[in-house]
Each structure stands twice: as structure tokens, then as C-alpha cells.
Amino acid sequence: MTAISQPENRRRAEAPARLADPVRPQAGLAGTRPDRLRSPAVQGLIALALYLLVWLTTSARLQVQHLNWAALDQKSQDPNFYVWGLRWWPYAIAHGLNPLYSNQIYAPAGHSLAWVTTAPPVALLAIPLTLLAGPVVAFNLVSAIALPVSAWAAFVLCRRLTGKFWASLAGGAVFGFSAYEVNHAAAGQLNLTYALLIPILAYLALAWWQGSLGSPAFVILAGLVMAVQFYLFLETFADLTALLVISLAVGFALAAPAIRPQLVRLASVLVLAYAVALAAALPYLAYILNAKPPKLKAATGLDLASLLLPRPQRTFGIYWLMDAASGPARSSEAGYIGLPLLVLAILLAVTYRHDRLVRFVTCMLAVVILAALGPSLYWDGRRVARLPWAKLWHLPILRNAYPSRLMLFAFLALAVATALWLARPAKRPRARWALGVLVLAFIALDTPTLSVDSHTNVPEFISAGQYRRYLEPGEIVVVVSEVGNAGMLWQAQSGFYIRIAGGFINAGLNHKTDLPLPVQDLAAATPAYVAHFERFVRAERVGAILLDAAHQPPWIRIFGQVGLVGHRVGNVIIYPTDGCHRCRDLASHRLRTV
Secondary structure: OOOOOOOOOOOOOOOOOOOOOOOOOOOOOOOOOOHHHHOHHHHHHHHHHHHHHHHHOOOOHHHHHOOOOOOEOOOOOHHHHHHHHHHHHHHHHHOOOOOOEEOOOOOOOOEEOOOOOOOHHHHHHOHHHHHHHOHHHHHHHHHHHHHHHHHHHHHHHHHHHHOOHHHHHHHHHHHHOOHHHHHHHHOOOHHHHOOOHHHHHHHHHHHHHHOOOOHHHHHHHHHHHHHHHHHHOHHHHHHHHHHHHHHHHHHHHHOOHHHHHHHHHHHHHHHHHHHHHHHHHHHHHHHHOOOOOOOOOOOOOOEHHHHOOOOHHHOOOOHHHHHHHOOOOHHHHHHOOOHHHHHHHHHHHHHOOOOHHHHHHHHHHHHHHHHHOOOEEEEOOEEEEEOOOHHHHHOOOOOOOOHHHHHHHHHHHHHHHHHHHHHOOOOOHHHHHHHHHHHHHHHHHOOOOOOEOOOOOOOHHHHOOOHHHHOOOOOEEEEEOOOOOHHHHHHHHOOOOOEEOOOOOOOOOOOOOOOOHHHHHHHHOOHHHHHHHHHHHHHOOOOEEEEEHHHOOOOOOHHHHOOOOOEEEOOEEEEEOHHHOOOOOHHHOOOOOO
16 A cells, blocks of 8 residues: 655654644553553564464364364365465475476376465475475474464554554454455465555555664565565466555556656666565466466356345344345455445545645545455445456456455555544544444454354374375375365375375366366266266276265265276275276266266
């Protein structure tokens, strides 16, 4: 977020950007407290501790209590994919492999990871934990702390801007525990929950604007932050780039003439920072430009109704509200803002309409929400109209993006708006704080306890190393389970002892299942599908099919019908294929209904 007003004293590191009605920098804690509690660093640590305490003892409690369980949203494909990603990076580095291409999935040919976000910055930082405790424990820990860390980053930005502890604490919570962050945390998507880099970049820009950070240091630090974001998730980096250009244009339009040269200098150092970022990201960039990008298969814009409608489970039993809340598309659930926060943003915009910073924040909030709608306006799941800027979303860079994910930036604007609202002197501070408390209450009411299965989904066959007695190193297997991406989970936990045919890496690249299509087709078996399965087993050199006996789909009897013989080891049934020689002539047989 770009500051747009000239500071009174650029040498004061803690002075906020000067506004029409400036917020005076204060410690934020009572003046009777020791001076060390007024330190921004100490207050930052206090804020982080508070965020961790609240989150880990409420919504993430079950996940933290069962760190060795692969149990977060196991109906989805994503959590176990990121478990796999955490283990893949140290494995690829240790074996001198290209981390952007893996022969361990979609074996024997393998699959490109160019347009697949394995969250390498998180995976690299977690290597000691992954190797020591395993990828499941590492995933549970790094995903559990993602939201508090993101909230802390927003706190640091708000604290720098306002100088107030409690106002900044509320602002950090608005960002870190927003519907956007919570929904992606429940889905186990590390690339989206680690959102701390955006407010950190805004903090660096503010520090440069205030004069406490020189241009060379800003260029290097901002460039490194953007490079890490590039590797963490390319789409967020692209969104950031577009919004930085827009924010500079909006800031230039709103700024006083005397301030505009400073904005031009900010734009110039940002260009240099981008040069540093792209230089650091060049290996990855060169690789992905030679790979085919994914193609979206559904509308992913923000449903406008979701700004006000909480999740259906949080409607206080009001039936009409529950019905309405069930309407927006799933990709739009992360856009919930809530009435109190919208009211706060509107009151701030109206009350301080002559304040240039407030006008800037308000304009950027409106721009982001409009852009998040995507090419069409949806209300309660129904398409209302095609928007004037619809053609923009057909451009090469934008057509593969999720417009609704722009709401990350909207929540950062709302976090700053909350901090500014609470930090301002007021005739009725209690009324102002009452609204702030109401904002946090609505966020808390919409935040569910993360859904965790009652047991681990890693069978003893894998966790106890029993697979070594029955499978050869590097043997290609198919894992059949109703657990999402069970094959990649088992492979990661085994340290890539086995190779798997199949796997789910991206909704734009894969069909809906993590099974190879010839295996999935057996769910509606016909002689033609059985023949296809036989050819697949021989051509791909599949040595065994591993059936998760605790989570077996209803159609698995077909394996016996086509001639495979299985034996049970713990909760896994092993079907050696032997090249499918026993099922050679079954393609013409009459199959029983499954």
C-alpha cells in the first residue's frame, strides 16, 4: 500500500505519514508501563504471542493436539498435496533433482511442477522440522502458525502507520483472521495462508517514505520480499504487480502537487526492486514460460452477496439467512467481510473524507472489490450481468487467475482502515471502540474450528515401514482411497520409497480425482474400461495396487472381478498386478454390476 502524503520529519522512524488530520504516534500502551513495553519490537512480539495464543487454543486446537495426524480436510486434495510438497523439496535437493519436475508422481513419465505451487519458501524453511519429525508434523505446524504470522505482519504495518498498539492489534486481526485466510487455512493451502509478505512490502514502502529506510536498502529488501512471493505463489505476485501500478496511479491523483515528485521517486525505486525480484526469480520464470499453464474450468469471481453473508453454519439458526448463505459459489466464501466492518470502512471514509490517506485506502478498497468480481457480476450464486471490464480477464496473464483471490488485498486495506478508525482521537471513543469490538466479534463468529478427522490417514503399513517387506524401492503403485491425495501423502511419509501412478496437483491440470483415469473408470466398469485398465497396467509398469481398507470406495470389488488377488497387511490390501496377466482375457467377459 503506497503512502501519499509528505511526512513532517523523515528521520523519525516511528512517525506515521502526515495526514490532513494526523494520527500522533504514541506507544499504544499506558504511559505508566516500563519504556521497554513501548518499543515497536516488544509490542510486535506481544502481538504475535497474542495471535498465536488465541488461534492455537481455538480454531486450530485440534490440529495442534494431533500433530502426527494427517487429518485436515481429508475430503479435499490440497492438504496432502502440501504435505507432499514439504517433503519433495528436501528430497529433490538431496538427490540433485530438478525440483520443478517430478518422476515420483504420474510415474513412470512424471509431471511438470512449473505451474504448480509447492510453496518452496515454506518448504525450504521447514526442512529441519520435516526431516526430524516428518512431513505430516511439519505441515500441521507450519499451517497452524500461518494465520497468526500473517496477522502479525499486518500489525507491524498498522503499528508503523498509527503508533497505537491496540488499534494495530485489531487491524492485524482483521487481516490475519479474515474469511480469506480462515477459508484457505481450512483447505490447507499454504501458498495462500502465508500472506505476510504483502503487508511486509507495504511496511518497507512506508519506512522508505518516512525516511528511515534508504533507497538502496529498500530496493534490496523489497526485491527479496517480492522474489519470495514469486516463488511462494505466482498468482499473488501478479496480482500484487497490477495493484501496485494502480495504487501509484491512484496515489498520484489524490496527492498534493508537492508530494507527487516523491511518488515518482517511489515508483522508480519500486522498478529497481522489481529488477532484483525478477533476477532472483529468473530460473523459475524461464522454466514456467516453457510450460503450458493451467486452464480454469469454472467461474472464480467474487459473489457480491458473500461480502455480507457468513458461512451457513454461522447464521444463528435463522433459516432465511442460512438459505441465503448457502448460495454463493465456494470460491467466493473467502470474501465475507461482514456488516460491522463495512460500516466501519464507510464511516471512516465519510468522517475523514478530506484526509488523503483515508481517501487512498477507500479508493483502493473499492478498486480491489470491483476487480475481485471478475468478468461477471454474481449475486447469491446467480449471474446478474457482464461487467464492462470483462475482456480484461481474457488476457493471457489474467485468464488463468482467480479474481476472488484479490480479496487478500481488500482485507489489508480493511485492516489499515480499522487501525486508522480506532487510532483517531474521538469525542466518543467508547462508541468507536464498540464498533471495533463488534467487527472482531463478527470475524470470530464466522471462524469455525478447523475440521480434523478423528484419526490419522496414514496407515501403519506406511508409518511403521511395513511397505519395505512387500514392495521394491521405486516400484510404481496406484493408491486407491477415499482420502484426498492419499497416494501423495503415503509417498511423502515413506520418503519417496515408492512411485505412484496418478496424483492431484492442480485443478486446472488434473481431472477431479487423484487416480489415473484408467483406474477411476473402473468405478463404472465396462469391458472397454477393463481393457483400458489392462493396457494401462502393462504400459505404465504398475507393480501393485494399494487399497486403503479403512477408506475404500464402494467399487473396489472390480479388482477381484478382473482377476487380481489381494492380501491384507494392516489397513492396506495389496493387489500385485504381475503385468495383469491374470486379467488378460477378461475384457470380453460379462461383468457383474458393482
